[in-house]
Every structure is written in structure tokens, then in C-alpha cells.
Amino acid sequence: MSIEFADRLNNVNFETEEIELEIINLLESLRNGGERIGRGRTADIYISEKNPQICYKIIERRHVFYNFVEIEKKFLEKAREIDVRVPVPIFSYRKGEYEVLAMERIGGFSVEDVLFNEIELPENFNIEFFFRELQKMTDTLHRNRIYHRDLHEGNVIIEKNGYPCVIDFGSAKNAFSEEDSKRSEFYNPETKKREEVVFATTDESNVLEIKLSLKKYIKKQSLTKKNK
Ligand SMILES: Nc1ncnc2c1ncn2[C@@H]1O[C@H](COP(=O)(O)OP(=O)(O)OP(=O)(O)O)[C@@H](O)[C@H]1O
Numbered sequence: 001m002s003i004e005f006a007d008r009l010n011n012v013n014f015e016t017e018e019i020e021l022e023i024i025n026l027l028e029s030l031r032n033g034g035e036r037i038g039r040g041r042t043a044d045i046y047i048s049e050k051n052p053q054i055c056y057k058i059i060e061r062r063h064v065f066y067n068f069v070e071i072e073k074k075f076l077e078k079a080r081e082i083d084v085r086v087p088v089p090i091f092s093y094r095k096g097e098y099e100v101l102a103m104e105r106i107g108g109f110s111v112e113d114v115l116f117n118e119i120e121l122p123e124n125f126n127i128e129f130f131f132r133e134l135q136k137m138t139d140t141l142h143r144n145r146i147y148h149r150d151l152h153e154g155n156v157i158i159e160k161n162g163y164p165c166v167i168d169f170g171s172a173k174n175a176f177s178e179e180d181s182k183r184s185e186f187y188n189p190e191t192k193k194r195e196e197v198v199f200a201t202t203d204e205s206n207v208l209e210i211k212l213s214l215k216k217y218i219k220k221q222s223l224t225k226k227n228k
């Protein structure tokens with residue numbers, strides 16, 4: 001009986017590895033044939049082949065300054081609890097060089113897409129409203145001690161309804177103050193030491209910068225239209 005049980009347990013372990021292998025193979029096939037909807041410094045984002053409302057963030061080689069995907073998933077869960085619009089997290093997976101975060105695919109485009117790929121803004125887009133909402137979101141995050149720390153044009157999505165959605169909590173940190181939020185320690189595999197990094201910008205200054213670039217863009221677009 002005990003041998004049988006041990007045997008079964010071994011099989012379970014074996015099967016877990018099989019499942020992991022299968023996930024890795026599935027990811028390979030997604031990568032080779034899948035539709036990529038985004039690319040950042042650390043990750044590629046693919047639409048699920050089974051459900052276009054789901055996407056996979058795939059990170060292959062670990063970036064030293066990046067949260068593990070299970071931490072990123074936790075930040076998304078927490079943000080949703082406090083009613084900050086972020087993608088619904090589905091599952092996180094980490095094995096060796098691979099990290100995957102499955103989440104809701106947000107319908108819309110990042111500010112970066114609008115600026116550089118000339119994607120049209122939603123009809124009746126109101127820039128003042130949009131940034132007021134974004135500011136409210138970062139305020140709520142901060143009140144709950146969450147600092148995003150990487151708010152750039154690629155990490156803010158303009159949804160079809162004209163509202164913002166914040167993505168990519170790969171650099172986020174739980175902190176007790178603005179000062180504390182700027183500091184982090186990371187293990188640097190090259191020097192084999194823990195090193196302190198002090199972030200130069202804040203979420204507030206980043207939001208202002210995004211607003212400025214979008215404002216400039218809209219002004220330029222309207223001037224070009226007038227001159228046509
Ligand atoms: N849930 C999502 N729904 C729709 N598009 C997404 C989603 N997540 C990411 N994207 C798209 O993919 C791009 C890259 O994703 P993400 O920002 O998570 O990658 P990253 O490598 O962590 O980026 P960074 O360069 O900011 O570190 C985003 O700029 C966005 O255009």
C-alpha cells in the first residue's frame with residue numbers, strides 16, 4: 001500500500017514536470033505563430049489563441065530591476081481591490097528563464113501607440129478629463145502605499161471609452177513614503193552584489209510628462225489638419 005502511494009506521489013511529481021514542459025511548448029508555439037500586441041524592454045505580449053480577451057506577458061531573460069510575475073500579479077489584484085483600473089490578472093507562471101503573466105487584454109492603445117504609430121484617439125477624447133482620472137488613480141495607489149515607478153507612455157492605455165488604464169507593475173513597490181518609494185535594492189548578477197538604486201522620477205512627474213507629450217501631439221495634429 002505504502003509503495004503504491006509513494007509510486008503515485010512520484011507520478012504526480014513527474015506529471016507536474018510534464019505539465020510545465022507542456023506550458024513551455026505551448027508558449028513556443030504561441031511565440032512562433034501568435035499575434036504579438038506589444039513589446040516592452042522586458043516582455044513580449046501575445047493574444048491568447050483561444051480567447052482574444054486574454055493576453056500573455058512573456059518574459060524570457062530576467063531583468064535585474066523587474067518584479068517577478070507573481071509579485072506583478074499581486075499588485076494587479078491589490079489595485080483592483082481599491083478600484084484602480086488595471087488588467088484583471090489571471091495566472092502567473094515562473095520556471096527557469098520563463099515567466100508568464102496571463103491577464104485581461106485591454107481594448108485600446110497605449111499613449112505611445114498614439115504618439116508613434118499614429119493610432120486615432122477615441123471619438124470625443126478629452127485630454128483634461130483623461131489626466132484628471134489618471135492622477136486620481138495614482139493618488140489612490142499612493143494612499144494604499146503602492147508606487148508604480150514606471151509610468152511612461154507605453155504603460156498607460158487609452159481605453160475606447162476615453163478612460164485610462166494603468167498596466168505593467170513590473171517596477172512597482174510597496175512603500176511608506178515618496179522618499180522610500182524611490183529606493184530599491186537589487187542583486188546584480190554581474191557584480192554579484194546587492195546594489196541600491198534611487199529612482200529619479202516620481203509617478204506625479206511622469207504623469208505630467210505624458211500629458212505634455214500628448215498635448216503637443218494633439219496640437220500638432222490639429223495644425224496639420226488646418227493646413228490641409
Ligand atoms: N493587458 C494588456 N492589454 C493590452 N495591451 C497590453 C497589455 N499589457 C501590455 N500591453 C501592450 O504591450 C506593451 C508591453 O507590455 P509591458 O509594458 O507589460 O512590457 P514591459 O516589457 O514590462 O514594458 P517596459 O518597457 O515598460 O518595462 C505595452 O506597452 C502595451 O502596448
Ligand SMILES: [Mg+2]
Binds near residue numbers: 040041154155168
Ligand atoms: Mg511597459
